[in-house]
Amino acid sequence: MSDVTGELLAVVTAEVGRAVDADTDLFAAGLMSSLVSLEIVTRVERRYGIDVNGDDLDLENFRTVEAMAALVDRLRAVRGTRSAP
Template sequence: MNDVSTTATPARTPEAVTREIREFLAGRVKQDVPVDQDLFRTGLVSSMFAMELVVFLEQTYGIAIVGPDLKLDNFRTVEGMTSLVGRLLDE
């Protein structure tokens, strides 16, 4: 039973979440993204792209990002997004 289908529940370790977010970003911006790079300050992504990040995280991890969690600071870095996902999964 080695079902590694992409429809299976994704791994929940911080390392796996970080890897999945980096893979998503690399596919969209066509370059490797360091975990601590400020995506918005460097111009790598726009504030409009932040909504795509929200949808990606919600759909991938089965979480709802609402209210105060929607602040841009949670999406500035891969580290920030990993932390947000981990916190919401723990709730």
């Protein structure tokens, strides 16, 4: 498991109030609401110094923690990163 995946598991667990696996479909499990999604996007942007917008906001990028980690890795590679606060 990558560091990003581990960190995102902790974020998602805190937001949804229960432990999940990296491949848990958060929408199918009824754990992801629009408010939770927005909070996770905000935390991901802040933590990893990336901007999530446009096509990146596709639900498929937030369906699982693995998908979120892949999005973070992809955006960091394409757009570069800044130091996390």
